[in-house]
Amino acid sequence: MSQYKMISIPEAQEAVLAVTPVLGPEEAPLGSAVGRILAQSVSARDSLPPFPASIKDGYAVVSSDGLGDYPVASESRPGALPDAPLQPGTVCYITTGAPVPAGADAVIQVEDTQKLPASDGRAAVRILKAAKPGQDIRPVGSDIQQGAEVLAAGERVGVAEVGILATVGATALPVVRRPVVAVLSTGDEVVEPSTAALGPGQIRDCNRSMLLAAAAAAGAGVVDLGIAGDTEGSVEGALQRALDAGADVLITSAPRTLTLSTPLILLQTVRPPPGGVSMGDKDLIKPLLARQGEIHFGRVRMKPGKPLTFATLPVAAGAGAPGQPAREKVLVFGLPGNPVSSFVCFNLVVLPALRKMSGWGAPLLRRVRVWTTSALKLDPERPEYHRATICYGRYPETAGAAAAGAVAAAVGGADACVWYAVSTGNQISSRLLSARSANALLEVPQASGALAAGTEVSALIIDDLGRMPVPGEVPVTEGFF
Numbered sequence: 001m002s003q004y005k006m007i008s009i010p011e012a013q014e015a016v017l018a019v020t021p022v023l024g025p026e027e028a029p030l031g032s033a034v035g036r037i038l039a040q041s042v043s044a045r046d047s048l049p050p051f052p053a054s055i056k057d058g059y060a061v062v063s064s065d066g067l068g069d070y071p072v073a074s075e076s077r078p079g080a081l082p083d084a085p086l087q088p089g090t091v092c093y094i095t096t097g098a099p100v101p102a103g104a105d106a107v108i109q110v111e112d113t114q115k116l117p118a119s120d121g122r123a124a125v126r127i128l129k130a131a132k133p134g135q136d137i138r139p140v141g142s143d144i145q146q147g148a149e150v151l152a153a154g155e156r157v158g159v160a161e162v163g164i165l166a167t168v169g170a171t172a173l174p175v176v177r178r179p180v181v182a183v184l185s186t187g188d189e190v191v192e193p194s195t196a197a198l199g200p201g202q203i204r205d206c207n208r209s210m211l212l213a214a215a216a217a218a219g220a221g222v223v224d225l226g227i228a229g230d231t232e233g234s235v236e237g238a239l240q241r242a243l244d245a246g247a248d249v250l251i252t253s254a255p256r257t258l259t260l261s262t263p264l265i266l267l268q269t270v271r272p273p274p275g276g277v278s279m280g281d282k283d284l285i286k287p288l289l290a291r292q293g294e295i296h297f298g299r300v301r302m303k304p305g306k307p308l309t310f311a312t313l314p315v316a317a318g319a320g321a322p323g324q325p326a327r328e329k330v331l332v333f334g335l336p337g338n339p340v341s342s343f344v345c346f347n348l349v350v351l352p353a354l355r356k357m358s359g360w361g362a363p364l365l366r367r368v369r370v371w372t373t374s375a376l377k378l379d380p381e382r383p384e385y386h387r388a389t390i391c392y393g394r395y396p397e398t399a400g401a402a403a404a405g406a407v408a409a410a411v412g413g414a415d416a417c418v419w420y421a422v423s424t425g426n427q428i429s430s431r432l433l434s435a436r437s438a439n440a441l442l443e444v445p446q447a448s449g450a451l452a453a454g455t456e457v458s459a460l461i462i463d464d465l466g467r468m469p470v471p472g473e474v475p476v477t478e479g480f481f
């Protein structure tokens with residue numbers, strides 16, 4: 001019997017997030033701000049436009065002048081203010097974005113005018129369509145008012161936001177610091193991915209590369225701790241190497257004597273000697289964590305990922321290199337050795353923690369509902385995260401007539417577009433090909449038998465849906481093109 005109580009997935013997520021801190025603020029240059037979360041709101045230091053600006057190429061006019069022929073008294077082009085106010089009875093040639101001269105209250109687009117032959121060397125124009133006051137002028141502050149909040153604390157900086165920040169001159173941004181994630185693989189049989197010829201009993205380490213990539217994709221800084229053998233000394237040496245390599249983490253010893261002073265998240269793909277984290281009799285990791293910190297849970301009712309372990313280790317006050325941000329604790333995730341289990345556990349529990357540390361207000365994976373396209377085998381003991389690729393379009397006929405009929409009846413016809421899921425095949429937790437191209441984890445209940453094709457299930461999004469497979473044609477809004 002394991003000494004750890006089997007908790008539910010929401011309980012595990014709650015336990016992790018309850019002790020996960022939001023990291024402190026730091027300053028980031030605008031050029032590297034994409035993906036960061038603002039620690040403070042940003043306001044406009046001036047108005048946009050800062051001057052009344054023309055929306056069209058044409059003529060700035062006094063609207064009450066009306067139709068008729070007028071001398072072109074001046075020009076206004078972007079980058080400079082017109083020298084003199086516009087006098088009634090004259091017009092000013094103006095280009096898009098240029099300042100409207102004082103005295104003018106409208107712009108008439110060039111299409112509504114006719115150029116007249118110059119007389120006495122003076123250009124003139126015929127106004128063919130009368131202007132309304134304010135026509136084709138962007139008043140001062142009509143896009144952004146001086147002093148207005150353009151982005152709020154907690155907002156993520158995306159591409160458009162970078163443009164907004166540049167517009168208001170915010171080039172040094174108050175953002176939430178990102179976590180540094182160190183990744184260690186353990187196991188005497190686990191060898192470097194570059195190993196060409198495997199020795200007897202060896203396998204290539206895939207978890208470390210995968211988890212480093214996952215952490216980096218989540219915006220974290222990463223420290224590669226390499227592979228430690230199945231001894232405490234080996235683990236200790238690996239952790240020390242992380243510090244020597246300049247990671248912003250200080251580890252004085254192996255997990256049993258960790259004294260950390262950094263935003264380290266030790267993502268350990270736990271691989272203790274015979275037995276492992278799940279049920280073994282020589283579990284090194286958990287006793288170390290229990291002695292040095294607090295193990296919050298050691299088993300979760302989920303498939304894959306049952307042996308998922310989470311602990312926190314306190315960080316000694318004042319520890320760490322000068323200038324390093326202060327932190328109170330290290331989060332330790334003991335992920336199962338099976339690659340798919342590691343992959344799923346990262347998404348479900350580690351990623352939300354990284355997101356929360358980085359300032360996300362709602363860090364859990366987003367959930368949608370989708371229709372299955374094949375029968376899914378159920379596990380009688382644990383709810384399962386079935387890896388799948390979801391996409392949007394007409395429900396595929398290949399799912400079979402019964403399934404297609406059930407979906408059509410539920411959504412109002414076979415032509416309706418729906419979100420549907422295609423399984424990645426054999427779900428055994430050693431087969432990482434079951435995560436290939438997966439953009440969702442279907443939440444399949446604990447039960448006996450199988451779930452029929454054409455059933456609606458919930459799904460957690462684990463990839464950018466903009467990269468989903470191209471389905472059949474999705475009709476565009478009628479009359480759009």
Ligand SMILES: Nc1nc2c(c(=O)[nH]1)N[C@H]1C(S)=C(S)[C@@H](COP(=O)(O)OP(=O)(O)OC[C@H]3O[C@@H](n4cnc5c(N)ncnc54)[C@H](O)[C@@H]3O)O[C@H]1N2
Pocket residue numbers: 185186187190203204205206207208269270271272275276277278279304305306307335336337338339341429430
């Ligand atoms: N008697 C029981 N045995 C097991 C149970 C159980 O409840 N009772 N649970 C099973 C479940 S569920 C899982 S998941 C695994 C998890 O075991 P560990 O986390 O201790 O991992 P290992 O046994 O060390 O390794 C499992 C598997 O993964 C391979 N592995 C390990 N590290 C890597 C790596 N870095 N890259 C690629 N592959 C890796 C390892 O060679 C094993 O094949 O336990 C079940 N057993």
Ligand code: MOO
Pocket residue numbers: 302303304305306307336338341429
């Ligand atoms: O929980 Mo294990 O991860 O089924 O394979």
